[in-house]
Amino acid sequence: MDELKLYTYIAVFGTFALYFAIAWWARAGSTSDFYVAGGGVTPLQNGMAIGADWMSAASFISMAGLIAFLGYGGSVFLMGWTGGYVLLAMLLAPYMRKHGKFTVPEFIFDRYYSKTARIVAVACLIIASLTYIIGQMKGVGVAFSRFLEVDYGLGLGIGMAVVWVYAVMGGMKGITYTQIAQYVVMIFAYTIPAIFISLQLTGNPIPQLGLGSTLADGSGVYLLDKLDMVVTDLGFKEYTTSNLGGTLNMFAYTISLMIGTAGLPHVIMRFFTVPSVQAARSSAGYALVCIALLYTVAPAVGAMARLNLMNTIEPVAGENLVYDERPQWFKDWEKTGLLKFEDKNGDGKIQYTADKATNEMVKVDRDIMVLANPAIANLPNWVIALVAAGGLAAALSTAAGLLLAISSSISHDLMKGVLTPDLSEKNELLAGRVVMTIAILVSGYLGLHPPGFAAGTVALAFGLAASSIFPALMMGIFSKKISGTAAIAGMCSGIGVTMLYVFQHKGIMFIPGTSFLGDMGPNWFFGISPNAFGAVGAIVNFAVAFAVLKVTGPAPAHIQDMVENMRIPGTVSAAHDH
Amino acid sequence: MENKEAYWQENLRLIFICLAIWFVVSFGLGLLLVEPLNEFRLGGYKLGFWFAQQGSIYSFLGLIFWYGAKMNKLDKKYHAEG
Numbered sequence: 001m002d003e004l005k006l007y008t009y010i011a012v013f014g015t016f017a018l019y020f021a022i023a024w025w026a027r028a029g030s031t032s033d034f035y036v037a038g039g040g041v042t043p044l045q046n047g048m049a050i051g052a053d054w055m056s057a058a059s060f061i062s063m064a065g066l067i068a069f070l071g072y073g074g075s076v077f078l079m080g081w082t083g084g085y086v087l088l089a090m091l092l093a094p095y096m097r098k099h100g101k102f103t104v105p106e107f108i109f110d111r112y113y114s115k116t117a118r119i120v121a122v123a124c125l126i127i128a129s130l131t132y133i134i135g136q137m138k139g140v141g142v143a144f145s146r147f148l149e150v151d152y153g154l155g156l157g158i159g160m161a162v163v164w165v166y167a168v169m170g171g172m173k174g175i176t177y178t179q180i181a182q183y184v185v186m187i188f189a190y191t192i193p194a195i196f197i198s199l200q201l202t203g204n205p206i207p208q209l210g211l212g213s214t215l216a217d218g219s220g221v222y223l224l225d226k227l228d229m230v231v232t233d234l235g236f237k238e239y240t241t242s243n244l245g246g247t248l249n250m251f252a253y254t255i256s257l258m259i260g261t262a263g264l265p266h267v268i269m270r271f272f273t274v275p276s277v278q279a280a281r282s283s284a285g286y287a288l289v290c291i292a293l294l295y296t297v298a299p300a301v302g303a304m305a306r307l308n309l310m311n312t313i314e315p316v317a318g319e320n321l322v323y324d325e326r327p328q329w330f331k332d333w334e335k336t337g338l339l340k341f342e343d344k345n346g347d348g349k350i351q352y353t354a355d356k357a358t359n360e361m362v363k364v365d366r367d368i369m370v371l372a373n374p375a376i377a378n379l380p381n382w383v384i385a386l387v388a389a390g391g392l393a394a395a396l397s398t399a400a401g402l403l404l405a406i407s408s409s410i411s412h413d414l415m416k417g418v419l420t421p422d423l424s425e426k427n428e429l430l431a432g433r434v435v436m437t438i439a440i441l442v443s444g445y446l447g448l449h450p451p452g453f454a455a456g457t458v459a460l461a462f463g464l465a466a467s468s469i470f471p472a473l474m475m476g477i478f479s480k481k482i483s484g485t486a487a488i489a490g491m492c493s494g495i496g497v498t499m500l501y502v503f504q505h506k507g508i509m510f511i512p513g514t515s516f517l518g519d520m521g522p523n524w525f526f527g528i529s530p531n532a533f534g535a536v537g538a539i540v541n542f543a544v545a546f547a548v549l550k551v552t553g554p555a556p557a558h559i560q561d562m563v564e565n566m567r568i569p570g571t572v573s574a575a576h577d578h
Numbered sequence: 579m580e581n582k583e584a585y586w587q588e589n590l591r592l593i594f595i596c597l598a599i600w601f602v603v604s605f606g607l608g609l610l611l612v613e614p615l616n617e618f619r620l621g622g623y624k625l626g627f628w629f630a631q632q633g634s635i636y637s638f639l640g641l642i643f644w645y646g647a648k649m650n651k652l653d654k655k656y657h658a659e660g
Contacts, residue, residue: 075608082638222622251605
């Protein structure tokens, strides 16, 4: 076994052993432990857990790669996925914590006094969460197959087993403390390579500052200016100004991601685990500190990886890399099919340009940038092993949070709340564990046989959360009068408009060929891409809800009193279920 | 506690101020005004680009902690903390 493989086994299985030990220490004994970790998590702990919960395989593996190729256009992800926490801290978290229930659908049921509203919320939550988990499971499979060279399916199975042990045994309590450990693993795995690379390129160890510094090669040229020059010379768009589909599209995209973030149930339910309203507010701040640590490093990782890639292929202007002399990481990634070279002009050298006719790098998958980065920069093997453990921590921690959101919405909202109200606490806990096991099996199956719509599903998850859940929660807190009928009408029309728009451009259930308007710019409503349409869906939701309110009259007096009570911190009891 | 309405109005005013800043640093400086701001520089960063990829995130952090601190004071003033 070579050194890299040995280090990778140590890093991956060492961290797994740590997660199991924590899960054993934090076993759940009651429904309160299982759903909200007994309500006694401190804001800093909660912030780290939210960070791990929130930062998925997409944040860890894909985001910097997206930024590397989109340049300035990639800013929508940076602003969108952090700005939502401002909305959470001010518009939702403190009031929902005050109300003190276990789940988001339960809050909607209380506020809108309607089982229909609760079921609509459960449906939105399950669709959004399941689509998300498929991505995590795929991430686990890819990480295993690339780093440990085991079969994709076997890797997926190991990942499922690990999540099962600590999520089913520990519930929210086990998940919270495991996520804290996973956050630490993840943040080290992300920042250590970035520090090394920033030092190499600019001499500045802090990546956020390195990105704005001059190159260490003595030329005195700023890194970003150099990158702009290199990419425009080859016909690509200028890195620091390349737009993503126009200003209006970027605007709508950013706002969709922000309100989608604030409306994702697995993030909101984390705020039910802290002891007070004040702690809910500060949790959002600590969560964003933990997230910003990775998100402010990501643009540096993206830009530096792009520059390193360009420099590898064309070390000196006009002298391209000879294909037979390509480095080992190049060969490794060629084996996975994610990197492809085709010698079009037959000169044995690699030409990488924006012109499709002469470009010989026919495939450069964006997702490989973070994983290949340490190897491209010639970093030591233990750093590469750490990145593998970090990617797995990111995928597993998010999957566990989503599984909990799904199982609580079924066992607590659907079974205890609607179908079998006389379920005892012990049986509810058992039901929660059984449902979670089923959810792991379903998501594992979907990860092994990804349905055709898997690629388009992130758009759907954010679209659903942005156009249905966020407006319903916000109106429920900030308008005393908004009634159940108005909220349901708003949610249904918000989701309806968003899904219709996504489907008409991406195909019904993402089946190619059923998209009756085609996925092309000219047919887009004011040039807004389907991924960005959740913002429009949210506006429709608000408008319809207030129109229906005008016609059908306000919520009853006792509900208005409840909202008034929600707005005052007062004494908070631990989250309870009746 | 008394004066629930006054407490809520002060909270709303704070939220309004915070969200105005939230909008300006991200959508304003990072998106709508990015081109004119890119004429200025912050080290190697074009200023508009810096707001979009760094500055907006730091501002969000500042906003959440500032709001939390102000609200804690408000809770004390109105004896709302319980």
